[in-house]
Structures are given as C-alpha cells and as structure tokens.
Amino acid sequence: MGPGFHRVVAGSAALIGAGALAFDSGSGAVVGLVLLGASLFAINRPVVLAATFAVAAVGFFVAALSAGAGWPTLTGAVTLGAVSNEMLLGHWYLVDPRLPRWALKSLDGAALVGLIADFGILAGRGALTWGTDAFVVGWAFVALSILSALLITAVWFALREPGYNGVMSATGLSYLAIITVLGTTISGRSLTVVEGSTLLSG
Structure with a gap:
C-alpha cells in the first residue's frame, strides 16, 4: 500500500x-x-x-x-477496519479486475462477522433497551445494522460476478457500507450502558 x-x-x-x-x-x-x-x-x-x-x-x-470497553473496541475495529480496507483495496482491482479476489472476500467475511459480534456485544450492554429520550437513535442503530449487513452481503455476491462490473459494484457498495457501519458504530455505542448511564442520558 x-x-x-x-x-x-x-x-x-x-x-x-x-x-x-x-x-x-x-x-x-x-x-x-x-x-x-x-x-x-x-x-x-x-x-x-x-x-x-x-x-x-x-x-x-x-x-x-x-x-470497560475492551470487547466493543475489538469488534468495532474489526468491522470498520475490514470494510474500510475492502473499499481501499477494491480500487486496485478496478485497475486490474483479473486479480484473485480472495483478499476482498476475506475482508468482506471479516466485516460481516465483526458486525454481528459488535451488534451482539452492544445489545448485551443495553443498546436495545433505550428509553424515550433515545428513541430515534435506537431505531437508527437497528436500521443501520440491518442495512450494513445487507450491503456487506451484497458485496460478497458482487464479487462472484466475473469481470470489471463485479469489482466496480463491490467497491461502490463498500463505500456505502463504510457510511452505514460508521453510523452503526457511533449510534450503538451512544446507547450502551457504562457505569449506570449512557452517553445520551449523561
């Protein structure tokens, strides 16, 4: 790089x-x-x-x-790191779409595993038990998590398409995935309980 x-x-x-x-x-x-x-x-x-x-x-x-946020840090780093590197590495494949795609597929798989693990850990810390003061952020977290999973899955299927179009689609989808994953990461952590309170409740 x-x-x-x-x-x-x-x-x-x-x-x-x-x-x-x-x-x-x-x-x-x-x-x-x-x-x-x-x-x-x-x-x-x-x-x-x-x-x-x-x-x-x-x-x-x-x-x-x-x-007290060791595990969320690891899962967040895996998810954001994998999807970001997937997008950046995808540009090399746009130059030469004949390159073997195992690296992109590995990053995509890591992103999905990290996203699922991150969602589970944040849910266990109270991200799904928001009150009326965090109603919008709570549903945003759920919606962005689902959308992120769909985008990451779509990247996987795009990479199965041979030729330039497959790589181009995968790279474009990974751009969108970065945005939704970042939103998931921020919203989920703002809802988690640390020392009896959340970032939103103070």
Missing part, C-alpha cells in the same frame, strides 16, 4: 481516537494520538510505520480497557 493509504488509516484512527480522548479515556488515547501523528513522518519507512501503528493500537486498547 502507498502513502495515501497510510494517511487515510492514520487520519481515520486519529478521528475516532480524538473522540475517545474527548470522553476522558486517559493517557492511552494520548499516546495513541501522538504516535499516529508521528507516523506521518515515517510513511516511507515501513518497519517504523508498522511499529508506530502497533504501539498506537495498544495505547487505544489500554484506554478502552480502562473504560
């Missing part, structure tokens, strides 16, 4: 990490953000770049553990 891919990864992770820091996730999130910023200066040094991303990921995970 080229520098553009690494910048997208760093920027996306920093955006979500900044949100975690805004809710007082501790020093782990600070370490993660600093390292993501530093990674921009190591774009052309693959080993250093990989190490920077790895340590940043550990920092964010430590922050998640301190907030």
Whole structure:
C-alpha cells in the first residue's frame, strides 16, 4: 500500500481516537494520538510505520480497557477496519479486475462477522433497551445494522460476478457500507450502558 493509504488509516484512527480522548479515556488515547501523528513522518519507512501503528493500537486498547470497553473496541475495529480496507483495496482491482479476489472476500467475511459480534456485544450492554429520550437513535442503530449487513452481503455476491462490473459494484457498495457501519458504530455505542448511564442520558 502507498502513502495515501497510510494517511487515510492514520487520519481515520486519529478521528475516532480524538473522540475517545474527548470522553476522558486517559493517557492511552494520548499516546495513541501522538504516535499516529508521528507516523506521518515515517510513511516511507515501513518497519517504523508498522511499529508506530502497533504501539498506537495498544495505547487505544489500554484506554478502552480502562473504560470497560475492551470487547466493543475489538469488534468495532474489526468491522470498520475490514470494510474500510475492502473499499481501499477494491480500487486496485478496478485497475486490474483479473486479480484473485480472495483478499476482498476475506475482508468482506471479516466485516460481516465483526458486525454481528459488535451488534451482539452492544445489545448485551443495553443498546436495545433505550428509553424515550433515545428513541430515534435506537431505531437508527437497528436500521443501520440491518442495512450494513445487507450491503456487506451484497458485496460478497458482487464479487462472484466475473469481470470489471463485479469489482466496480463491490467497491461502490463498500463505500456505502463504510457510511452505514460508521453510523452503526457511533449510534450503538451512544446507547450502551457504562457505569449506570449512557452517553445520551449523561
């Protein structure tokens, strides 16, 4: 992958990490953000770049553990990471649609498994037991989860179509899936119960 891919990864992770820091996730999130910023200066040094991303990921995970959100962090990372990389990698297949599609199919399968696991974990934490103050967000979470699953499944079937049209359709669908998965991730976590309250109820 080229520098553009690494910048997208760093920027996306920093955006979500900044949100975690805004809710007082501790020093782990600070370490993660600093390292993501530093990674921009190591774009052309693959080993250093990989190490920077790895340590940043550990920092964010430590922050998640301190907030009691270890499992949701893992499932969310798998889902968002898989569907985002699927979309980015799909552009290489647009250049040469004859490339073997096992990589895209693997990412698509990981995205679906991650989405189902994430939904189950968030539901277990109260995401499906919202009150009247979170009625709209609650139904948005359910609707976006279903739509995300349908889009990810549609990508799988599109990849079974030989030729350029199959890859083009899969890449376009993965664009939409990123939007719906991100919405699912944010809405679901705003509904989960942490220390007796939710983000929406305070």
